[in-house]
Amino acid sequence: MNPARESASHAIHLKNHLDGTVLSDTLHQQASSSGTECSISYCSGSVVRPDKASGLRSTPPSTSHDEETLLREAEDFIAQYYTSLKRKDSFAHFTRWEEVRNQIVSSGTYQLKETELAFGAKTAWRNAARCIGRMFWNQLQVFDGRFVRTSQEIFQMLCDHLRFATNNGNIRSTITLFPPSVPNTPDFRIWNSQLISYAGYGTQNGIIGDPQNKSFTQICLDFGWISPSNQHGKFDILPWVIQVAGQEPVLFDVPKDIIMEVNITHPELSFLSDMHLKWYAVPCISNMKLQIGGLKFPACAFNGWYMDTEIACRDLCDENRYNVLPTIAAKLGLDCSRSSTMWKEKAQTEMIVAVIHSYQKAGVVMIDHHKACELFEDHLRNETKIRGGCPADWVWIVPPSATNLTVLFHQEMLNYKLLPSFEYQENAWDLENNALFLGKGTGFPAIVVHGVLDGPSTRENGKKLTFKGLVRIIIAGLYIMRKCIKRRTRVLILYGSQSGRSRRFASKLAQLFRQVFNVRLVGMDEYDANELRFETIVLVVSSTFGNGDPPAMGEEFSQQLFDLKMASLAAGAKALRRSNSFTGSSLFPSLWEKEPTSEKGLRMRVFYSNISDALPGDLSPFLQTIHPALSTVFDIIRPSMVYTSDTSSGSSFSTPERSPQVNGATEWSPNSRPVRSAPAKLNPNYINEEFPMINTCFSVFGLGSSAYPKFCGFAAFVNNIFGDLGAERLMSFKTGDELSDQEKAFQQWQQEIFEICTRRFDVQIRKALQLPHGHVQMSTLWSPSKFRGTPVKRKLVELPDSINVLSPGSRNLSQLLGGLSSLHHKNVQGALCLEVRQLLQPDAGRQILLIRLDISRCENFSYEPGDHVLVFPSNSKDIVSQILDRCIWDLGELSPSAANPFDIMMQLEPAIEGSPASTEWMDHNRLPGPLSVRFALTYFLDIAQAPSQSFLLELAQVLDPKHIHDREKLLLIATDSTAYAGWIAESYPTLLDTLQQFSNIKCPVSLLLTQLPLLEARYYSVSSSRKAFPRELHITADVIVFGRNDASGFPRLGLCSKFWTALKPGDIVPCATRVANHFRLPTVITTPIMLIGPGTGIAPFRSFWQELGAESVTSKAPLDIVLYFGCRRPDVDDFYAGELENAVVCGGLRKVYKAYSREAGKGRVYVQDLLRQNAQDVYRQCVTMGGHIYICGDVRMVTGVQNALLKIFQQEGGISEAEAKEYLVKMTEENRFHEDVFGLNSNEDSSNGI
């Protein structure tokens, strides 16, 4: 850590002599010791380059590579980075620093992560004391070129940089970084001072062009470059001279199509147009060195946009530059004989007017110096508030024209150096190592290339392209093929998936985007939402679970999003308070000084589950119910933002209103990006604090089922909150309904978003990627002959069909448990089945089972009442064998002696490593190996659900075209959604059914291994208490029956249901536990509790009453706990009746209410009806006594119960519907309303949970 940081705060006061205000700078205490070159006896403030030549420095700054400096600067930088994430001293910070330190100690250097690199580059700009335009530091686009190895690759990246930055004149601040310095190795360098600059030819009649570039132009000419027009023009663009780590420099002409220039004209003075002056659009510095965390990047190119005076005063009017003032003055008829006629000022002012006019006319971003000064003054004040200061070099900051007329002239500034930083460095041609290449007539080997886009060319007058050079270009081409992916625009594809479908969709999306973007595919559980601010494009694919909740892997992510939202609200409110639009309120401090009080996790549920109905468009009453301060904040913030008029978008946390379904896709709100309504002064830091994702574009696709009331609720939440955090919505929110052609909706979104991204980021799409009608081709994921199976090294191990892996003594059990653990990131253990008990009478017409598991040998395996157990069922061996009978082996030669290749333990590998095809196979490692095909099909892959349309398309690939009829039918259901839906509804086909139906298919095993969905765990509520059964875990499981009987006449059972029915005592059940914080009993029970759980919804309550029964033996006060249970008839399916009676006797429950839906001679009664009958007691327990409600079971039952409760609150409390809803929200906020939703049960009567 920089010791200066710990020193006592010493402020330096900086006065503005215009208005008398004073800024106090304390940030200078963090200045680097290798700062400015001023001393106690002199000020070197006006020295342009305080280097060896100026006598101010004996060595160039920071050239040392000593480990101690590197460690110190790296540590300081990593701390800055985590401070920026508000996670300083967190575990993540600590771990990262350890990693960096180890890398430095072992290798003498380290690698920055991409997000650190982006932060470092932005901060270097923020710290650049001489730059007036850095208030937009946080919007810098960073391209990472650290991987490049050849000059051609650098050339390509620089082309991309210019193309991106130019953006048709709507300039984007951009930086591209190339490999950092490595100790004892020559650096990568770009010799040009700017990417676009004009040649200056020394002739007998003086210099033609830009005199500033005379030396460099001569070097280029010596290297064999000839100007584009083959003569000396005034505005010839210089070629790029690119040098790779000490190799000979290579010259590239800058492709014309990426250069944007502006002809200078004047709104009134036509002679100025006749002077044929012009200038380029993008000022892009390319000869400075960037320092981040002790690492040095000597080759980098960065640009902002122009301020008028840089061109109008300096470039065109300086005497040692284009020096056009005398000409203009003469044309204006000014008296140039004496300086006192002010002819220079007058002419220069016209030049400024001309430049501003020309850039405006050409639609190229430019800022005038007065505006720039105002913004910078604002930036100074703001930085002083946020950071304690802002280093600024007055000499450079104050513009060269009208100095005292700008606000900055009167502002005192403090110049000091902070790290990360941009540094001057020696001209590349002055480096000792390069002398070799500069000697004339030495057969200098530099290559002149006309731009790789056009292919290499030789020059008649210039040096010929050498054979060596040509070979290098070819090799470089291969490099480019492999490496160019990394320098493409970054796309983060984030998925949240419970049962694997979103993950599969996200993989497809990644496959498509990989063709032209640099893609990262990441699960929400592995991503830190705080890093979103560094992303360029984020595409989210997520499902919704529970009742509008995130899938389990998205829980932490959604909490982080919520925290970001809170921080941004607070930042907005603070900024408004600072800008005096707020006069003060006692509510405010409580908002940003402490978080809303509710328990973590719970808050999220409030936001995207329960509020939706209450708040279609307006946030404030909704926020009011959550935290009184928030709605006040929002009211104050809102006037400063313009939300689109569509109230369904905005900042609403509600689920989308579904418009009539079009192929399963749901159109939702348009862009709800908050736009600041022209604040008096543009204050970028204010925006960025408030809108941390301002630099990020995004789109969200939600997977869900319209059978659930909160359709795609979680994805809608993500979509809304990204917009609220300032991210730019690339297209409106799209959803795919599992009940209405989800896959097609996804494909449509995928195509559209791909087209939008390629357009938006200027990506050239190869022709092969386009369908004739301009649609992006939906290629299938799989293609034949791309994989091989490599047998495990020592010997061929066969795992024949007969072995029962799920038996305690099995050799392969630990492999299975380990495999499942790594596949699902869970601690999967083998629990021993003690008993499978039928809970219903034989004539009940269905089955509910009590499964008792012995968990005493499971490691780190514990649970509390209310938690879940994840069960990993396996597929029937018989079905797997039948499938294998219809498969062919396509994984290469294993061994001639292999009896049955399907049983050989092998490692699946892509056949052609590194080929473009294999890059598309990001999933090939998804199965934990080594394994046999049979093993994979039995335990890791889902063969029970109906094959998806894309899988069918892949199957169609392997069906011999001569089976025309089959192929047509297969293609029809694979591509036509109605035909597909009909096929599923008619036959409920599994993989085996499909292979039997299309019996001519010989299915390659690689297709199955790579394309079948993973076999996902099934969730069950723990149905026992460890207080009652210390060594056991119980499950109360419904046996799910769906569809018609199968081909053999047996009922179709759900996969896990089938697994349960085949389970015997002594078998092993692979399972893991999952904490369900939201469904736990209060630690101390002081208020009434209502448990509502019809059917198997009773499962978790069994763990409650067992727990409470065990406790109540020792407690004195009777507990006011009632249970509402529902079943069909008391004589057939009132399971647990005995236990319930016992629980009442033991004091675990006060009373049990039972609803029978099919009792002979009586009408249908459901738990909702009982609640209504007991309305007064319900009201007393929930409202008067402030008690808890727990509801568990099918989602439709949960919704029915919620509605019944709302009616009771209205009726008994005499309140409106909205107030009743608010009360439910309040209960949730107070952690008194708990739901555990099973999903949609296919069994009959399930909508009522029985």
Ligand SMILES: Cc1cc2nc3c(=O)[nH]c(=O)nc-3n(C[C@H](O)[C@H](O)[C@H](O)COP(=O)(O)OP(=O)(O)OC[C@H]3O[C@@H](n4cnc5c(N)ncnc54)[C@H](O)[C@@H]3O)c2cc1C
């Ligand atoms: C948090 C939580 C807790 C739960 N707790 C319990 C509990 O304690 N007790 C309990 O009984 N349940 C509980 N459930 C529900 C339980 O997880 C599901 O009922 C169980 O996953 C069903 O699994 P299955 O493998 O038998 O059915 P699956 O094989 O998953 O089938 C489910 C449905 O998919 C469809 N389907 C499957 N294959 C096909 C096909 N080939 N063609 C067409 N459609 C098909 C059918 O509609 C079928 O009903 C809980 C669920 C959750 C989320």
Ligand SMILES: Cc1cc2nc3c(=O)[nH]c(=O)nc-3n(C[C@H](O)[C@H](O)[C@H](O)COP(=O)(O)O)c2cc1C
């Ligand atoms: C227990 C459960 C709860 C669900 N809750 C919702 C819900 O509230 N809203 C919704 O739109 N879909 C809901 N769904 C449907 C899933 O989102 C849908 O099946 C999705 O396609 C699953 O995608 P995944 O495999 O990526 O997780 C639920 C499904 C289950 C099994």
